[in-house]
Amino acid sequence: MRRLVAPVLLLAAWLALWGEISVVNVVTGVAAAVIVSSFYLRAPRGRHRIHPIGLVRLLAVFVWRLVTSSATVVRTVLAPTPARLRSGVIAIPLSDPSPLVAAIVADAISLTPGTLTLEVRYPGNDDRSRPPSLYVHVLGLAAVDELRDDVRGLERLVLSAITPDRTETATTTEEASA
Amino acid sequence: MSAVVEVIAAVLLLTGSALALVAAVGLFRMPDTYSRIHVATKPATLAVVCTVGGAMLEVPGLSPTTKLLLAVALQFWTAPVASHMIGRAAHAANIRPDEPFVIDELADVESATEATVDDA
Amino acid sequence: MTGVAVACGVMLAIAGVLTTAHVLRSQNLADRAIGIDMLVAIVLNGLAVAIAVTQDTLVAALVLIIGLLAFLGSVTIARHIEERGP
Numbered sequence: 113m114r115r116l117v118a119p120v121l122l123l124a125a126w127l128a129l130w131g132e133i134s135v136v137n138v139v140t141g142v143a144a145a146v147i148v149s150s151f152y153l154r155a156p157r158g159r160h161r162i163h164p165i166g167l168v169r170l171l172a173v174f175v176w177r178l179v180t181s182s183a184t185v186v187r188t189v190l191a192p193t194p195a196r197l198r199s200g201v202i203a204i205p206l207s208d209p210s211p212l213v214a215a216i217v218a219d220a221i222s223l224t225p226g227t228l229t230l231e232v233r234y235p236g237n238d239d240r241s242r243p244p245s246l247y248v249h250v251l252g253l254a255a256v257d258e259l260r261d262d263v264r265g266l267e268r269l270v271l272s273a274i275t276p277d278r279t280e281t282a283t284t285t286e287e288a289s290a
Numbered sequence: 291m292s293a294v295v296e297v298i299a300a301v302l303l304l305t306g307s308a309l310a311l312v313a314a315v316g317l318f319r320m321p322d323t324y325s326r327i328h329v330a331t332k333p334a335t336l337a338v339v340c341t342v343g344g345a346m347l348e349v350p351g352l353s354p355t356t357k358l359l360l361a362v363a364l365q366f367w368t369a370p371v372a373s374h375m376i377g378r379a380a381h382a383a384n385i386r387p388d389e390p391f392v393i394d395e396l397a398d399v400e401s402a403t404e405a406t407v408d409d410a
Numbered sequence: 411m412t413g414v415a416v417a418c419g420v421m422l423a424i425a426g427v428l429t430t431a432h433v434l435r436s437q438n439l440a441d442r443a444i445g446i447d448m449l450v451a452i453v454l455n456g457l458a459v460a461i462a463v464t465q466d467t468l469v470a471a472l473v474l475i476i477g478l479l480a481f482l483g484s485v486t487i488a489r490h491i492e493e494r495g496p
Contacts, residue, residue: 125360127356128356128357128359128360129356129357129360129471129474130353131352131353131354131356131357132352132353174366178332178335178336178339178366179336181332181333182309182312182332182333182336185312185313185316185328185329185332185333186309186312186333188316188319188329189312189315189316189319189329190312199324199325199387201381218374219370219371219374222370222371222373222374223332223370225332226328228324228327228328228373228374228377229374229377230374230377230378230381231378231381249324249377249381251324251325251328296411299462300411300414303414303418303458303459303462304414304417304418306418306455306458306459307417307418307421307422307425307455307459308421310421310422310425310451310452310455311421311422311424311425311428313425313448313451314424314425314426314428314429314432314448314452315425315428317428317429317432317444317445317448318428318431318432323438323440323441323444326441326444327444330444330445330447330448331444331447331448334447334448334451334452335451337451337455338451338454338455338458338477341418341454341455341458341459342454342458342473344458344459344462345458345459345461345462348461348462348463348465349461349462349465349467349470350465351467353467353470354461354467354470357470357471357473357474358458358461358470358473358474360474361454361470361473361474361477364474364477364478364481365454365477368477368481369451369481371481371485372447372480372481372484372485372488373447375484375485375488375489376440376443376444376447376484376487376488376491378488378492379440379487379488379489379490379491379492380440380491380496382491382492383440383491383492383495383496385438385440385496
């Protein structure tokens with residue numbers, strides 16, 4: 113059942129591109145989705161469980177952060193003289209080793225006002241079983257600990273939406289606070 | 291086309307264009323590469339989302355609406371990744387900020403992995 | 411709607427000129443990459459305004475394609491900077 117998610121999404125995108133649902137479109141869409149899936153989407157990188165409500169909440173947080181970051185930029189640019197903001201690059205260790213979760217958290221950080229993910233590194237010699245660290249560039253380096261708490265909150269939010277399948281994690285029941 | 295939808299579409303179009311202008315002005319206001327990434331990419335993404343959203347409201351018919359919806363989703367999804375890639379490349383290529391970084395923990399990691407002297 | 415179109419057009423034109431000036435005066439490749447990404451975003455904005463004003467939906471696919479190609483271009487420039495310097 114899980115293997116059908118990607119081809120179905122591809123079919124939906126194909127139909128959206130053509131703009132109408134007709135027999136020809138559906139048939140060619142199925143063919144295209146099957147061909148692409150069999151060539152490119154072979155080995156899934158570990159299993160994740162998806163919670164739809166968490167996903168919707170995550171999307172809302174993304175949109176909200178984009179809007180507030182644009183508002184902050186407008187204020188910064190239109191101010192008579194933008195204050196000389198000292199910037200820095202800080203390391204934020206995550207708590208889950210999954211690369212998909214790290215990627216989504218990094219994406220959310222890049223949409224947040226004043227922060228941009230520069231790098232994601234696994235500790236030691238690219239040891240994938242331990243959680244990675246995000247290296248984040250911050251404009252206006254004021255409260256580093258606040259930033260780390262914010263990122264950890266983000267990570268909890270992402271984990272409530274997409275949970276890696278490991279028997280020892282109990283994060284599915286955790287309440288996420290954005 | 292009802293008047294309310296027209297007004298909302300017009301507001302969206304104007305907001306998007308204004309955001310693009312703010313982003314372009316920001317390119318000149320900011321002193322160094324990293325802050326320009328912040329200022330240029332985030333409002334530009336929201337600008338495209340707003341403008342294409344306004345166009346979606348204005349245009350009748352399903353076919354262009356789904357295409358524009360795909361375009362919005364694509365832009366929203368890929369723009370932060372593109373800005374991240376440029377920032378990552380800039381730091382890896384040792385592009386220096388206007389005033390030196392207060393903390394630069396990434397440089398320590400990079401120099402540790404490359405075994406070169408880094409004076410961040 | 412024509413008033414809206416004129417206002418949007420003026421704002422986007424100024425934004426385009428500013429961004430082009432930034433690309434021309436920038437010192438390193440990363441700055442120029444940001445400027446080019448911005449230019450493409452301005453083009454996308456312009457296309458969307460044109461679609462809304464002229465109700466001509468033939469270019470709707472263009473918005474999608476240009477967005478995709480711009481992303482590819484940005485990532486390619488970034489990889490190039492990483493490997494060969496700014």
